[in-house]
Amino acid sequence: MDVSGLSHAFGPRQALRDVGFSLAPGDFTVLLGLNGAGKTTLFALVTRLYHSRQGRIAVFGHDIRRQPSAALAAMGVVFQQPTLDLDLTVRQNLAYHASLHGLSGSRARLRIEEELERVGLADRRDTRVRQLSGGQRRRVELARALVHDPALLLLDEPTVGLDIESRRFLIDHVRHLCRSRDMAVLWATHLIDEADDTAKVIVLHQGQVLDQGPVPQVAARAGVPTLRAAFDTLTHQHQGTRQHQGGAAR
Numbered sequence: 001m002d003v004s005g006l007s008h009a010f011g012p013r014q015a016l017r018d019v020g021f022s023l024a025p026g027d028f029t030v031l032l033g034l035n036g037a038g039k040t041t042l043f044a045l046v047t048r049l050y051h052s053r054q055g056r057i058a059v060f061g062h063d064i065r066r067q068p069s070a071a072l073a074a075m076g077v078v079f080q081q082p083t084l085d086l087d088l089t090v091r092q093n094l095a096y097h098a099s100l101h102g103l104s105g106s107r108a109r110l111r112i113e114e115e116l117e118r119v120g121l122a123d124r125r126d127t128r129v130r131q132l133s134g135g136q137r138r139r140v141e142l143a144r145a146l147v148h149d150p151a152l153l154l155l156d157e158p159t160v161g162l163d164i165e166s167r168r169f170l171i172d173h174v175r176h177l178c179r180s181r182d183m184a185v186l187w188a189t190h191l192i193d194e195a196d197d198t199a200k201v202i203v204l205h206q207g208q209v210l211d212q213g214p215v216p217q218v219a220a221r222a223g224v225p226t227l228r229a230a231f232d233t234l235t236h237q238h239q240g241t242r243q244h245q246g247g248a249a250r
């Protein structure tokens, strides 16, 4: 996926400013930012919930404005807010999604079984979602996002509200998928420890990308040993620059 020059404002509030990055197949990239950094706005633009007026978004060659169907077909999304129908069974939720993506009959059944098997929920296929735990629901959402075999997986704060075990399962599973399917993953979070040294990171703060790249490189550029320290350094520097600019303008 290639994003360049992306900006978005809600009235006078600038939520994103000139954001750019690229994701290659097999990349596990953490979009790291505090609450309000602009992560959800970015997801909304990439998934066409909002329209981008400034900038370009292309999903493996498909421009989101000119070829929206092809671009959306190439991505799977786990939104921040749960979006399963609680009164439908696990399988019904996935079947509905599969048919939206043009999968039906035996192909859909096969793909649903494969993904439920992978997240360890094949034996809950006929259970209503309402009866599942929070961690299990998240796993169903992940299976659903993958049913149509996307080349790009987007997850917005996927571990919020999960216990340690469910969180570990989700991270390990997604990292494994990334490697085994050569899938590009964008994992948005405010939890720094979800980006280990083998991940790439995009540090998003107050709508701007402050730095991006492999975690060790981002830390080295900031002149500190860890991503946590790099995040603090970058955000403090940014704060300083803004205050300086504000002062100069007055």
Ligand SMILES: Nc1ncnc2c1ncn2[C@@H]1O[C@H](COP(=O)(O)OP(=O)(O)OP(=O)(O)O)[C@@H](O)[C@H]1O
Residues within 6 Å of the ligand: 010, 013, 014, 015, 033, 034, 035, 036, 037, 038, 039, 040, 041, 042, 157
């Ligand atoms: N619909 C909206 N109308 C006005 N302002 C908005 C709207 N949605 C987001 N914002 C503002 O845009 C900025 C970015 O918000 P966004 O939700 O994208 O951040 P975030 O990084 O996803 O944070 P969180 O994890 O809390 O959702 C914030 O200042 C927020 O208040």
